[in-house]
Amino acid sequence: MDTTEKIPDLENRYLPGGGTTISALGSFSFDNPAPNLNAENEEIHLQGDAEFEAEFTAAPAPVNAGLGVQFNNTSCLKCHPSDGRAPFPTGNINQFSGFFLRTSVPGEGMHGAPNPVPGFGDQLQNQAVLGYQSEVKFTVEYEDLPVTFADGTVVTLKKPIYGVTDAYMDFPSDAMISPRIGPQMYGLGLLEAIPEADIIARQDIDDADGDGISGKANYVWDPETNSTRLGRFGWKANTPSVLVQAASAYNGDMGVTNYLFPVESSYGQSNGEQNLNDDPEIADEILDDVTLYCQTLAVPAARDLENPMVVRGYNLFEEAKCSKCHISTAQQTGVIQGIPAISNQTIYPYTDMLLHDMGENLADGRPDYLANGKEWRTRALWGIGLIYSVNGHTDFLHDGRAKSIEEAILWHGGEAEESQKFYRELSEEDRKAMIAFLEAI
Amino acid sequence: MKHLVNKQNLFALVMLIILGINVISCTKDNVDDSTALDPAMVAALEQYVDNVVIETYKDLADASMEMNEAVAKLNTPGGITEANVAAACQLWIKSRKYWEQSEAFLFGAAGDYNIDPHIDSWPLDQTQLDNLLSNETIMENFDADYAAENLAGGLLGFHAIEYVIFRDGGPRPFTEITENEGKYAAGIAEDLMRNTIRLEAAWAGMENITNEKQTILTDNELEPTRNYGDELKAAGMEGNRKYPTLKSGFEEVINGAIVIADEVGNAKISDPVESGNVLDVESWYSWNSLTDFQDNIISIENAYLGGVEDKRDETKSISAHIKKLNPTIDAELRAAIDTAIVEIQGIGEPFRDHLNQEDTEAAVAACNALMEKLEQAKSLLN
Numbered sequence: 001m002d003t004t005e006k007i008p009d010l011e012n013r014y015l016p017g018g019g020t021t022i023s024a025l026g027s028f029s030f031d032n033p034a035p036n037l038n039a040e041n042e043e044i045h046l047q048g049d050a051e052f053e054a055e056f057t058a059a060p061a062p063v064n065a066g067l068g069v070q071f072n073n074t075s076c077l078k079c080h081p082s083d084g085r086a087p088f089p090t091g092n093i094n095q096f097s098g099f100f101l102r103t104s105v106p107g108e109g110m111h112g113a114p115n116p117v118p119g120f121g122d123q124l125q126n127q128a129v130l131g132y133q134s135e136v137k138f139t140v141e142y143e144d145l146p147v148t149f150a151d152g153t154v155v156t157l158k159k160p161i162y163g164v165t166d167a168y169m170d171f172p173s174d175a176m177i178s179p180r181i182g183p184q185m186y187g188l189g190l191l192e193a194i195p196e197a198d199i200i201a202r203q204d205i206d207d208a209d210g211d212g213i214s215g216k217a218n219y220v221w222d223p224e225t226n227s228t229r230l231g232r233f234g235w236k237a238n239t240p241s242v243l244v245q246a247a248s249a250y251n252g253d254m255g256v257t258n259y260l261f262p263v264e265s266s267y268g269q270s271n272g273e274q275n276l277n278d279d280p281e282i283a284d285e286i287l288d289d290v291t292l293y294c295q296t297l298a299v300p301a302a303r304d305l306e307n308p309m310v311v312r313g314y315n316l317f318e319e320a321k322c323s324k325c326h327i328s329t330a331q332q333t334g335v336i337q338g339i340p341a342i343s344n345q346t347i348y349p350y351t352d353m354l355l356h357d358m359g360e361n362l363a364d365g366r367p368d369y370l371a372n373g374k375e376w377r378t379r380a381l382w383g384i385g386l387i388y389s390v391n392g393h394t395d396f397l398h399d400g401r402a403k404s405i406e407e408a409i410l411w412h413g414g415e416a417e418e419s420q421k422f423y424r425e426l427s428e429e430d431r432k433a434m435i436a437f438l439e440a441i
Numbered sequence: 442m443k444h445l446v447n448k449q450n451l452f453a454l455v456m457l458i459i460l461g462i463n464v465i466s467c468t469k470d471n472v473d474d475s476t477a478l479d480p481a482m483v484a485a486l487e488q489y490v491d492n493v494v495i496e497t498y499k500d501l502a503d504a505s506m507e508m509n510e511a512v513a514k515l516n517t518p519g520g521i522t523e524a525n526v527a528a529a530c531q532l533w534i535k536s537r538k539y540w541e542q543s544e545a546f547l548f549g550a551a552g553d554y555n556i557d558p559h560i561d562s563w564p565l566d567q568t569q570l571d572n573l574l575s576n577e578t579i580m581e582n583f584d585a586d587y588a589a590e591n592l593a594g595g596l597l598g599f600h601a602i603e604y605v606i607f608r609d610g611g612p613r614p615f616t617e618i619t620e621n622e623g624k625y626a627a628g629i630a631e632d633l634m635r636n637t638i639r640l641e642a643a644w645a646g647m648e649n650i651t652n653e654k655q656t657i658l659t660d661n662e663l664e665p666t667r668n669y670g671d672e673l674k675a676a677g678m679e680g681n682r683k684y685p686t687l688k689s690g691f692e693e694v695i696n697g698a699i700v701i702a703d704e705v706g707n708a709k710i711s712d713p714v715e716s717g718n719v720l721d722v723e724s725w726y727s728w729n730s731l732t733d734f735q736d737n738i739i740s741i742e743n744a745y746l747g748g749v750e751d752k753r754d755e756t757k758s759i760s761a762h763i764k765k766l767n768p769t770i771d772a773e774l775r776a777a778i779d780t781a782i783v784e785i786q787g788i789g790e791p792f793r794d795h796l797n798q799e800d801t802e803a804a805v806a807a808c809n810a811l812m813e814k815l816e817q818a819k820s821l822l823n
Contacts, residue, residue, distance in 0.1 A: 027548035131572035392553030
């Protein structure tokens with residue numbers, strides 16, 4: 001193949017978020033309002049920004065009351081530092097961090113959702129207001145997974161094996177657990193604005209084209225519209241909108257009730273009764289402001305797309321068929337009512353928004369609506385080269401287990417197995433080129 | 442983090458999109474030729490790292506060690522005395538000053554290691570604090586290790602210590618302070634001290650802090666994992682992932698200043714005025730709020746003019762570079778810094794008694810004007 005073939009459509013590709021793109025390097029690459037916001041939306045964005053930072057306190061309290069009783073962290077920002085990506089909690093896994101475990105027992109819950117664990121729900125909170133016992137504490141052990149490149153280089157991946165301890169009541173032996181880490185926040189409104197028809201058109205559930213890659217949309221319950229809708233957000237696409245994602249995070253991550261989730265996540269539990277009749281604990285407009293804030297953070301501009309090494313990396317990315325899922329062509333957003341800034345934009349997120357079987361090593365064994373225990377939603381790749389600058393780490397994938405972009409590639413299995421093998425066959429120089437491309441977009 | 446973007450830059454970027462013009466030019470400089478680095482800009486970043494950031498963090502760590510020693514006395518038999526409380530308050534004010542003067546550079550270690558929210562969260566979580574202090578099982582063995590591992594931001598840091606030792610703008614009557622409160626404050630002060638030492642080490646390098654500080658970090662497994670100072674000083678040099686250009690290093694410094702100017706004007710001052718809730722006022726128990734805000738602006742001044750007051754060299758400063766590009770904007774920015782300090786002072790002490798638009802609008806406007814000048818200075822770097 002010709003690895004010097006120029007990257008197409010540079011004009012748009014340098015601006016992966018279309019008109020929401022901002023040219024920024026360093027620590028402040030992710031926390032900027034989209035530059036094309038109108039005055040009304042910018043005002044809401046700035047208000048949402050302040051609320052995103054708000055530190056919640058246990059009720060009753062005169063400021064930001066409503067934390068817990070069960071929770072994982074105390075503000076939105078603490079799981080999405082600098083609107084970026086949380087690191088995996090090194091050392092003590094139960095320190096305050098952007099990490100938590102989802103859980104369910106076999107069977108289906110309401111509307112096809114995961115079946116909540118009696119007494120624990122569908123998310124495990126490892127923190128509790130002082131005076132209450134947390135649901136559980138998390139544990140983690142590691143298994144070494146050595147990977148050998150064609151040139152003999154060996155990289156040892158650390159496979160985390162999670163568990164729970166110190167449960168406030170018996171934790172069922174058949175309960176499944178699945179890890180999560182807080183991801184970066186920019187570009188979410190654009191992903192929400194990709195027309196559903198475009199996403200569905202990319203499905204190939206039975207692999208009719210025989211390329212070994214299927215792609216499946218998730219369909220999930222939307223408590224805003226009381227209907228089943230396309231899943232777009234969350235690591236398994238189990239959430240239909242930014243609004244529902246934000247509302248469920250307030251409730252599940254911080255124990256803060258709101259108009260979409262007005263019942264405490266620990267309601268009815270012996271370690272969770274609050275009895276303050278203070279729900280919802282945040283005003284409706286706070287949830288709406290934070291939602292718009294999350295929808296309208298600027299996407300960082302791409303860099304160095306004419307650098308020969310980056311060009312080489314792009315061509316290898318294509319040859320490896322990474323772009324079958326991390327699609328590398330332009331996408332068009334539709335219209336999000338009231339937010340012209342994210343409507344009708346040409347974007348380069350490098351995701352098909354679909355679920356794919358990622359193999360045994362990444363499997364959580366926990367179904368989530370239509371996603372089975374091996375399936376995960378393709379992550380957007382725009383801006384990932386800046387995470388080191390913004391957050392000071394390079395912990396990738398759904399729980400931060402990959403310690404570099406290269407490790408993230410090596411974790412790919414299932415439908416991505418052949419692409420991962422292609423990468424392992426590359427020379428060191430070509431491997432660096434592919435990483436250079438991924439760090440540039 | 443509230444962060445207003447450079448409207449001029451953004452307008453230009455949007456126009457490029459609208460006009461369909463290739464924007465490669467705005468990214469080409471990501472690959473600097475290290476042999477062509479402007480020596481004056483390199484010197485300005487070195488001066489910034491060595492004589493603004495590291496100096497401030499060193500002073501902060503030193504003051505926090507003194508405060509820790511003073512607060513620890515409140516956790517000794519008969520140690521809760523009027524003199525000891527007053528001494529702790531003085532050292533809290535001293536530490537607080539250096540912390541607030543560091544807020545123009547909350548990027549890097551302060552964010553990556555979660556130190557800013559760990560030691561300076563507001564509001565205090567009073568309900569949880571009451572639960573903690575009345576829980577004899579926890580309090581029996583309460584110390585800095587327990588605090589670091591188990592407490593959320595609303596129970597840690599400056600404002601937690603402040604709650605124990607201050608009331609109504611002065612030292613709290615010592616007879617009101619319980620033994621558990623003394624023990625709690627001591628644990629929090631030690632935890633705060635460890636984190637401030639980590640900040641100094643993260644920018645200066647472990648080898649450049651005292652043996653005593655090194656021991657504190659190694660004993661608590663808090664050794665920094667990278668050298669933030671070296672990284673910023675090497676802006677534009679080959680292989681620098683975070684600052685691939687000198688310009689990106691300068692932008693980082695100015696962005697840090699913009700963020701705190703915005704925060705002071707549009708959050709620290711405006712939020713309590715808007716809500717009318719005196720408990721939205723940071724440093725509520727010490728009535729140190731206006732000093733905090735002025736120190737934040739001094740942080741910008743130190744960053745822009747090339748050093749903390751006694752280490753300043755304006756010939757090696759961001760200001761000197763901006764002055765070369767546009768002396769008018771440099772002069773206006775300097776004036777905006779002075780005005781912001783004066784107008785914040787003009788609100789009148791204590792801030793809690795002036796939570797109205799009339800008393801605060803000039804200070805808010807001055808912070809916004811300063812932010813605008815910083816944005817203009819940043820746009821000159823293009």
